[in-house]
Amino acid sequence: MSVRTILLYPDPLLKTVCGPVAAINREISTLIEDLLDTMRAGPGSVGVAAPQIGVPLRVCVVDVSENRQGRENNHGLLVMVNPRIIHREGSAIMREGCMSVPDYTGDVERATSITASFLDGSGESREITASGFESVAIQHEMDHLDGLLFLDRIASLKTGLFRRKKYK
Amino acid sequence: MSECRKDNLAHFAVTIIGKDRPGIVADTAEILYRLGCNVEDSSCTMLGGDFAMILIVSHGKPFVKARMADEFKSMQGQGLSVYIRALNEDEVCYRSPQGELCLVSVYGSDRPGIVYRVTRALAERGVNITDLNTRLIGTKDEPVYVLMLEAALPEGLTIENAEGLLEKLKKELNVEISVRVITPVSL
Numbered sequence: 001m002s003v004r005t006i007l008l009y010p011d012p013l014l015k016t017v018c019g020p021v022a023a024i025n026r027e028i029s030t031l032i033e034d035l036l037d038t039m040r041a042g043p044g045s046v047g048v049a050a051p052q053i054g055v056p057l058r059v060c061v062v063d064v065s066e067n068r069q070g071r072e073n074n075h076g077l078l079v080m081v082n083p084r085i086i087h088r089e090g091s092a093i094m095r096e097g098c099m100s101v102p103d104y105t106g107d108v109e110r111a112t113s114i115t116a117s118f119l120d121g122s123g124e125s126r127e128i129t130a131s132g133f134e135s136v137a138i139q140h141e142m143d144h145l146d147g148l149l150f151l152d153r154i155a156s157l158k159t160g161l162f163r164r165k166k167y168k
Numbered sequence: 169m170s171e172c173r174k175d176n177l178a179h180f181a182v183t184i185i186g187k188d189r190p191g192i193v194a195d196t197a198e199i200l201y202r203l204g205c206n207v208e209d210s211s212c213t214m215l216g217g218d219f220a221m222i223l224i225v226s227h228g229k230p231f232v233k234a235r236m237a238d239e240f241k242s243m244q245g246q247g248l249s250v251y252i253r254a255l256n257e258d259e260v261c262y263r264s265p266q267g268e269l270c271l272v273s274v275y276g277s278d279r280p281g282i283v284y285r286v287t288r289a290l291a292e293r294g295v296n297i298t299d300l301n302t303r304l305i306g307t308k309d310e311p312v313y314v315l316m317l318e319a320a321l322p323e324g325l326t327i328e329n330a331e332g333l334l335e336k337l338k339k340e341l342n343v344e345i346s347v348r349v350i351t352p353v354s355l
Contacts, residue, residue: 043354044354045354045355046353046354046355047355067353069353094353095269095350095351095352095353096352096353096355097352097353097354097355098354098355099354099355103262103264105352133353136353136355137353137355140355141355150355
């Protein structure tokens with residue numbers, strides 16, 4: 001059990017499509033513990049994905065319950081093994097930052113509500129419908145499992161706020 | 169956190185503006201590349217019929233402004249204004265804004281003083297503007313002014329305080345003003 005170093009881009013692992021977990025054995029349990037320790041150690045961190053600590057497997061942890069934007073609407077601590085999004089609804093833009101891409105933020109469009117299925121830390125199958133900030137956090141962490149960073153999803157430059165129109 | 173290249177010896181702010189056409193960025197970038205300069209930070213956009221570039225550039229070795237100015241003479245010959253400013257060490261590094269970040273949108277029938285009154289009200293309370301765009305839209309008969317700005321609130325000033333601060337300007341200027349939090353979420 002240990003706090004692991006968060007990999008920073010351009011580490012190639014962050015652009016790797018991660019493989020599925022075959023079975024939840026001791027190795028995976030240790031990985032989950034490390035993800036939790038690393039998340040809790042990061043200031044204000046609400047999620048970590050396995051590739052961010054150097055393991056190319058489809059595991060991530062999310063917990064927005066302590067976060068100002070997430071504390072009123074969440075499923076508490078989520079350990080997600082082989083997660084899949086089976087339904088998405090709505091869209092909203094939120095400015096995101098990522099521990100693996102320090103000092104940069106960007107506006108990203110995400111579904112406002114998602115239904116995800118996954119195995120929890122003990123291998124039980126779960127299905128949840130998340131909305132609001134928790135849904136954004138899950139989508140962000142799950143993107144890491146496919147080698148996607150928020151930089152791949154920036155919705156617009158700030159000047160995109162304006163429609164260009166001219167008159168004389 | 170921010171690891172700017174402070175070890176680089178020379179830093180300059182370069183401003184280029186002129187009638188928009190394809191190739192202004194490429195021409196600028198080519199000159200900087202040939203000089204061995206790095207573009208560390210930049211913001212470039214169309215403003216009216218012009219294209220405006222603002223860049224922070226650096227060089228790994230001691231470097232004089234005059235040498236860069238010489239290289240940009242060809243662009244000045246093409247009707248572009250070029251301004252170069254040598255930077256002091258304390259101007260070099262980007263510092264992420266501290267405090268709650270908010271987006272203030274202001275719009276309404278065009279009239280003098282919208283930018284002035286809104287930004288003065290914010291400045292008086294120590295609100296630091298980090299980004300600002302304005303544009304005149306609407307029709308010739310009914311021009312509409314749009315001002316969008318991002319600002320970091322100082323410690324002790326809430327979003328509600330900021331809204332309150334601007335509330336009376338709504339009536340005085342007859343504009344819509346809204347404030348919303350856009351502090352980035354760290355994931």
